[in-house]
Amino acid sequence: MESKERCVLRPFFEPRGVAVIGSLREGRGEGYVAIENMLRLGFAGRIYPVNPSYDQVLGMRAYPTVDDLEGPIDLAVVITPPLTVATIVEQCARKGIRAVIVSTEGFAEAGKAGAKLQQQLLNTARHAGVRLIGPNTLGIVNTSNGLITNPYPMGYKRIRKGSIAYSSQSGVIGAHAQPMQDRSYHVGKTCDFGNKCDVDEADWLDYLMDDPETRVIAMHMEAIKDGRRFMDRLRRTAARKPVFIFKTGRSEQGARAAASHTGSLAQSPQICNDAFKQAGAIPVNTWQEFWEMPKVFESQPLPQGNRIAIVTLTGGVGVAATDVAMESGLAMAQFSDATMQILSGLSSNLTKNPIDVGPTMVLTDNPLAVYDTALTAVLNDPNVDCAAIILFAGSAPPVGTTVSMLARLKQRISKPMAVWMYGPRMHFRDKLSRQLEAFGLPAYLEMETAIRALGIAARYAKVKSELGCEASRGSPTIITRRRVENRSKSPAS
């Protein structure tokens, strides 16, 4: 049932056992930390520490060498000096381990000698029938089985799970570097390709396109190794699932920097973003967009059209949000007569879009009821395809009840929404954001990102709808569960 391509990355992400070869020095050794991270995430398989200086580590038996290992082991994580890696790869092959993550630095990114060493390592691996991720990588995460190979301490206890697969050519996507507990990135899998001497993004897409645990893909890329193969896989994957691409090394100088960073050559922007779009992928332009855009697809249904309602508590932000909505290809929804009747019953000020509920709420004894009624009416309106909700993240008690109200609303209404919060304390914003994400409302750090995410969802839905039959072969959870229709006319004025 499974394509051959999917098999390449499967032992990496779904191993029965993992050998960790590296320093087991308590608290600081890379192998020790990687194992500690795996224990923290509750890795479902067995862990095999390998180091001749230790008998035991973290309550586990340690093995002197790979040759001493016994058991069903599919993956090895190697964090040993550069010159030792090829030999370890050969040992792994002898033990039937066909997937090796080479965390070790000092290969192509470190100059000519390193590049030669990397080529030798690759030759060894090919000869031995072993596939490599890396070198110079923090490796991978799979939140569904608790696998993590990062040799740096995470700095928190758990990763908020989801069905988004993130990849990068940089360790900056590592769990030690991103607030994967504080922010809801809905992490399913992550992969740092490092120097990308063997396994690359084409293999990644081969694996993910059929992976039932992955609904959305976000890739940071500097260089494309085999353009034809990558674009083929991108087209096939993008027809099934949303694929975001953050391409860096866009400028000539950036490309040069990329070459010196991972030893690979980055392509010019022309070759890239246009081609990505043609292939059905979605380019993003900042790290923040890379982390925050994909989740609109993870937790929200696709919009049936591009008509947005903006529900704000402060008029000024409503105006700014309207600008961004227009610039993102959205149209301001014109409320139906039925909605207008409900809204004007609350206040004559509430019949416009953006709908500024703030002044009416200030003047009533039960502001939450006003908010609930207005928001429900707007979201139930057949002329509204999606909604941006601008919330105040204050410290006062109404916040808790607002959250419960939004949670109930979210259960009743299946239209995509995105939330932006402003407020006087950073940690209130962070907390409210987590509360909303917990029941499936994507919460954004920046208003503009929230609106653009909805714009992207509407455009994606339109393209899918136009592709018609191709989409119907795609992910049942996202693409085909509702007829996607675009009503992109601006409201008459």
Next chain:
Amino acid sequence: MESKERCVLRPFFEPRGVAVIGSLREGRGEGYVAIENMLRLGFAGRIYPVNPSYDQVLGMRAYPTVDDLEGPIDLAVVITPPLTVATIVEQCARKGIRAVIVSTEGFAEAGKAGAKLQQQLLNTARHAGVRLIGPNTLGIVNTSNGLITNPYPMGYKRIRKGSIAYSSQSGVIGAHAQPMQDRSYHVGKTCDFGNKCDVDEADWLDYLMDDPETRVIAMHMEAIKDGRRFMDRLRRTAARKPVFIFKTGRSEQGARAAASHTGSLAQSPQICNDAFKQAGAIPVNTWQEFWEMPKVFESQPLPQGNRIAIVTLTGGVGVAATDVAMESGLAMAQFSDATMQILSGLSSNLTKNPIDVGPTMVLTDNPLAVYDTALTAVLNDPNVDCAAIILFAGSAPPVGTTVSMLARLKQRISKPMAVWMYGPRMHFRDKLSRQLEAFGLPAYLEMETAIRALGIAARYAKVKSELGCEASRGSPTIITRRRVENRSKSPAS
């Protein structure tokens, strides 16, 4: 010595006494909260609560009406029902109060009847010789004397002071809505113009252009009332101090939303951003840029050219930062031979720009010494005009020593820098950010904003340099303290 124009806003921002007319209900009344906020900021003048139902509030004597007031009072804050406001303005005039902030909502933003009421209020004020801010405003802040008229609770104890003046047509810039303690916005003054029936941004610029406490200006605007007058003041002010403008209501729909929000008509983007640039102002495009861009001028010297050094701990971010630098009109600095010698003494990997110190730091026993040496060499390099520093905000002890090292560096080197941090915990980032800002290193929430801020500083310095004599008439603190020179050639490759 003082221009007549400056006098218009002076009693608003530098009053000897302030009358607060509104509900004094404990904890919730708008007048009560405004007074409480003023006490919290330590307002240097005297406060006169006015409300016939109270004898005392917050340890102060309350007065039944404005007519009962005695003392040198320059400003009144009115938060009473719409129909009462005109009478109170007349009372103020009788008491010699020529500056009134009308917080009350329900004027032009609330429809035709409100617009008529607003016109009547304005007529009354003109006749009485009283100037108005508002109506429909949260009013103003002046951190230098602790003045704040916001009738909502701040939610924190203090505002981080500085010399940036922020204005808006929205209450979203209010101290209750923005993390002015958690983030360093370097707030000097703020002004919410609300419906802007009288005092407007031209008056604001008249006041600020000569205000010694204001070094940088950031304005959010929806509509321009008197284009000719505003542009004249903008040109004059921008010749002296950096002026950022965030213009919303750019789209037709956004302009309509603005009209219904403050009852004023917003202008099209053509009339605006191009004209602003021609006048020497700096357009920004998001709320985040509005809050975060200006501080690069507040705490940093102007760059002598556009050559940037990017010092990163992770190569991938260095590449992305290089792209943004190129797109922001910066050039990658080519290090001098002397610098190259120091850097190659640390590691052969460190001679490129962006300079990725991470891998070298990992391999040494004293990573901080490596970092210090590399950063000092780069910043001392005559080929480097400014630097972006990409930091890791982790929880481990080196962070504290890194901060001290950067503090020492900042004291020795007077080139503009901007910092972006990544890391696993939101509150670590926030804390590190505050630590850096405390000694004058601007710390950004987003990498792209940090780099763009430096790009803006370089472009601003170039324009100033080209304007020559005009600049020399400008603010001595910013413009003329060094000869501004632009070396905008890209490094040869």
